[in-house]
Structure formats: C-alpha cells, structure tokens
C-alpha cells in the first residue's frame with residue numbers, strides 16, 4: 021500500500037467560514053507541507069542522515085543538526101494523543117458554533133510527529149486517547165488563496 025491509497029476528501033468545512041487562511045511562511049519552509057495537502061498527500065520532514073521525522077518544518081534536523089531535512093510522504097493514519105472539546109468562541113465567526121473537538125494526533129508512519137486538527141463527526145461523542153484515526157483532506161478551492169486542512173476521523177472498523 022502506498023501512502024496515497026484510500027485517502028478521504030471533502031469540501032465540507034468542519035468549522036464556519038471566516039477563520040484566518042493558513043499559508044506557508046514567506047521563507048517557503050513549510051510550503052511542501054501545505055502544497056502536499058492540496059494534492060491529498062501528507063508531507064513531513066524525514067532526515068536522510070539519521071532517519072528522524074519532524075514537524076513543523078525546520079531548517080535543521082533537531083536530532084542530528086543536519087541541514088535541510090527533505091520531505092517524505094507519509095500515510096494519513098494516526099492515533100489520538102490529546103484532545104479538547106472547545107465551547108467558547110476564540111474567533112468571531114465561531115460565535116454560536118460550539119462545541120467542536122480539537123485533537124492532537126501522532127502519525128503512525130512518522131514516530132514522534134504530532135499534528136493538530138479537528139475530530140470530525142459528533143462533537144459530543146466520546147474521544148478516546150490512543151484510538152486510530154484517518155486523515156480527511158478538507159479542501160477549500162474557492163478561498164483566496166486556496167488551501168487544504170488535514171482533519172481526522174475515527175478509522176472505520178474492518
């Protein structure tokens with residue numbers, strides 16, 4: 021199985037429109053990550069000197085200090101590391117929207133790499149630390165500039 025098999029895609033937004041649009045920093049360091057999401061791929065840095073995965077992107081490997089760690093594609097599979105059910109609007113466009121669930125997940129194919137996202141589905145459902153989740157590429161093609169978020173949902177039982 022390649023990392024790109026069986027990806028889930030949606031143009032439905034979990035959160036209301038009006039939140040700030042994520043864009044790569046001006047130095048381009050995180051561009052491979054954001055551009056990868058637009059192509060339904062999860063790209064994280066994978067040091068070719070020592071094999072360490074890291075995210076967010078940095079100019080050096082935090083383990084061995086090698087410069088310019090390259091990006092590798094990893095499968096959008098993870099386990100819930102931490103979570104929060106948010107009730108209070110942290111932005112005007114979230115007024116009256118809550119609750120919603122924010123998760124920190126750890127990628128199964130990139131040990132130690134954790135990412136933030138929303139847990140799709142019923143915001144009042146139980147959230148289980150360690151449960152398997154799969155990435156959902158939430159595309160916003162009409163935004164200026166267009167962008168994609170990586171969201172998460174429980175892996176369907178086999």
Ligand SMILES: [Zn+2]
Nearest residue numbers: 067070081084
């Ligand atoms: Zn390294």
